[in-house]
Amino acid sequence: MPDDFLVRAALAGLGLTLATGPLGAFVVWRRMAFFGDATAHAAILGVALALATDLPFYLGTLAVVLAMGLGVSALTGRGRAADTVLGVLAHSALAFGLIAVSFLPGVRTDLSAYLFGDVLAVTLTDVVWVWAGALAVLALLLWRWQALLTATVDEALAQASGIDPRREGLLLTLALALVVAVAVKIVGALLIAALLIIPAAAARGPARSPEAMAALAVLAGAFSVLGGLWLSLRLDTPAGPSIVAAAAAIFALSLIPRRSG
Amino acid sequence: MTLIAARGLTVRHGGQTVLAGVDFAIAKGEIVTVVGPNGSGKSTLLKALIGLEKAAEGQVTRAPGLRIGYVPQRLHLDPRLPMTVRRFLSLPARASDADAAAALTRVGVPGLEARAMSALSGGQFQRVLLARALLARPEILILDEPTQGLDQPGVAAFYRLIEEVRGETGVAVLMVSHDLHVVMSATDRVVCLNGHVCCEGTPRVVSAAPEYRALFGLGTGGALALYRHVHDHDHDHQHDGPAHDHARDHGHAHAHGGDHAHSHHHEGTNA
Numbered sequence: 320m321p322d323d324f325l326v327r328a329a330l331a332g333l334g335l336t337l338a339t340g341p342l343g344a345f346v347v348w349r350r351m352a353f354f355g356d357a358t359a360h361a362a363i364l365g366v367a368l369a370l371a372t373d374l375p376f377y378l379g380t381l382a383v384v385l386a387m388g389l390g391v392s393a394l395t396g397r398g399r400a401a402d403t404v405l406g407v408l409a410h411s412a413l414a415f416g417l418i419a420v421s422f423l424p425g426v427r428t429d430l431s432a433y434l435f436g437d438v439l440a441v442t443l444t445d446v447v448w449v450w451a452g453a454l455a456v457l458a459l460l461l462w463r464w465q466a467l468l469t470a471t472v473d474e475a476l477a478q479a480s481g482i483d484p485r486r487e488g489l490l491l492t493l494a495l496a497l498v499v500a501v502a503v504k505i506v507g508a509l510l511i512a513a514l515l516i517i518p519a520a521a522a523r524g525p526a527r528s529p530e531a532m533a534a535l536a537v538l539a540g541a542f543s544v545l546g547g548l549w550l551s552l553r554l555d556t557p558a559g560p561s562i563v564a565a566a567a568a569i570f571a572l573s574l575i576p577r578r579s580g
Numbered sequence: 581m582t583l584i585a586a587r588g589l590t591v592r593h594g595g596q597t598v599l600a601g602v603d604f605a606i607a608k609g610e611i612v613t614v615v616g617p618n619g620s621g622k623s624t625l626l627k628a629l630i631g632l633e634k635a636a637e638g639q640v641t642r643a644p645g646l647r648i649g650y651v652p653q654r655l656h657l658d659p660r661l662p663m664t665v666r667r668f669l670s671l672p673a674r675a676s677d678a679d680a681a682a683a684l685t686r687v688g689v690p691g692l693e694a695r696a697m698s699a700l701s702g703g704q705f706q707r708v709l710l711a712r713a714l715l716a717r718p719e720i721l722i723l724d725e726p727t728q729g730l731d732q733p734g735v736a737a738f739y740r741l742i743e744e745v746r747g748e749t750g751v752a753v754l755m756v757s758h759d760l761h762v763v764m765s766a767t768d769r770v771v772c773l774n775g776h777v778c779c780e781g782t783p784r785v786v787s788a789a790p791e792y793r794a795l796f797g798l799g800t801g802g803a804l805a806l807y808r809h810v811h812d813h814d815h816d817h818q819h820d821g822p823a824h825d826h827a828r829d830h831g832h833a834h835a836h837g838g839d840h841a842h843s844h845h846h847e848g849t850n851a
Contacts, residue, residue: 347658347660348658348660348661349658350658465670465671465672465673465674466672468671468672469671469672471658471661472655472657472661472663472668472671473652473655473656474632475626475627475630475632475650475652475724476650476652476655476671477672478627478630478631478632478650479630479648479649479650479722480648480650480672480673480716482672484632520660523660523662526662527662527664527696528662528663528664528667529661529662529663529667531662532661532662
């Protein structure tokens with residue numbers, strides 16, 4: 320029988336992958352990787368805000384991440400020629416966040432938990448938050464799936480069918496903010512984007528349809544979480560990076576059959 | 581009955597005016613072709629008519645509940661987005677297997693359902709785009725240079741297909757094209773665009789119009805490119821001063837002097 324903390328860690332991680340799988344697929348299709356990075360880095364600023372104002376942790380983080388996401392999408396449109404703007408915002412948000420956290424007494428020691436995650440320390444409340452956030456994102460994506468996919472394929476095509484591509488883009492930004500807010504404690508602000516992109520990239524090879532790719536991304540994410548936790552337990556490595564390392568290994572494996580076939 | 585109309589439509593990208601004071605209307609069952617040099621705002625006009633580009637001035641009105649079948653100029657499917665033809669036909673409205681098969685058969689590429697979109701030839705790809713547009717049972721088809729990248733027989737076959745579809749369903753067709761000579765034979769009305777409407781009317785009227793000749797010349801593709809370049813250069817100057825207005829007035833003067841095709845045009849825009 321595994322320890323309770325390990326069960327909680329696995330539950331939190333698996334819940335998260337329900338959202339990161341399909342959302343990660345959209346991040347890959349729409350080339351939003353750097354956008355994901357920028358919003359995730361803003362999470363540190365959100366953590367600082369939440370801790371300084373006694374706001375509930377997840378709400379404070381969500382508020383700042385959402386503001387960052389909306390700001391970035393307003394500035395850049397749909398990721399075109401946006402590298403510089405995103406780079407400036409992503410790293411500024413991270414730097415200001417780190418400075419803000421350093422002013423808070425007693426938090427300094429916990430900083431690495433927010434940067435790299437501390438999935439082995441998640442509480443039952445955290446697990447509930449993660450599942451609530453992940454299920455909300457999943458429901459949002461399923462509800463808007465056809466419209467989101469059409470807008471991703473071509474904006475004019477979507478508009479001609481009565482779908483507002485800007486609105487669908489904003490929905491994805493909202494979903495991304497939610498995922499980032501609940502994922503900070505698990506993989507940390509620095510590696511959230513990796514959990515979005517790597518499983519989705521691993522799922523591309525075998526997938527024949529967008530839906531299959533999203534589902535396989537969930538599967539790859541789940542194996543990454545379990546494999547990473549196992550690695551972390553065995554080798555006493557930090558859990559967040561171990562999960563991402565496991566995802567990278569799965570991605571590498573996904574390349575092999577295509578090379579030989 | 582007017583399906584889509586624009587009145588005094590002006591669109592700006594940043595500080596640059598892409599379209600200035602465009603009046604346009606298309607009625608039920610009409611085939612209208614928009615021609616014009618590169619950068620003349622043809623695609624922008626289509627995007628403004630479907631509502632993707634916002635009007636800086638003027639307005640666009642669409643018939644309530646209008647069903648639009650749109651065929652984009654190019655569709656850049658991200659290589660990491662796996663997409664079969666069958667799946668693509670169900671965007672955004674789920675199509676039944678029977679309807680999907682019928683649509684593919686209608687456009688001349690039956691049985692392609694299981695094929696990946698990335699594995700299609702240029703001609704097949706355009707036909708699949710058209711099949712998807714037809715599945716919405718559109719009242720108007722909007723095609724943005726639908727034959728780009730097709731060879732000459734492919735272009736001719738594609739336009740024949742559009743004409744057949746119009747004959748069967750009575751769908752209105754609005755398209756942007758470079759393939760002037762092919763288009764001319766298949767179209768009811770031609771709108772020659774260069775930031776504004778230079779001239780407009782039946783193919784015969786437009787091809788005789790001095791504004792059209794100034795833009796496209798009468799010769800080969802090579803001469804066409806030369807004319808285009810020279811004209812673009814002139815046009816930049818015209819944009820800054822009263823010469824621009826003069827050019828527009830000239831266009832309208834011609835329009836009023838045209839034959840019955842032009843009274844048709846004015847009915848359309850006023851409707």
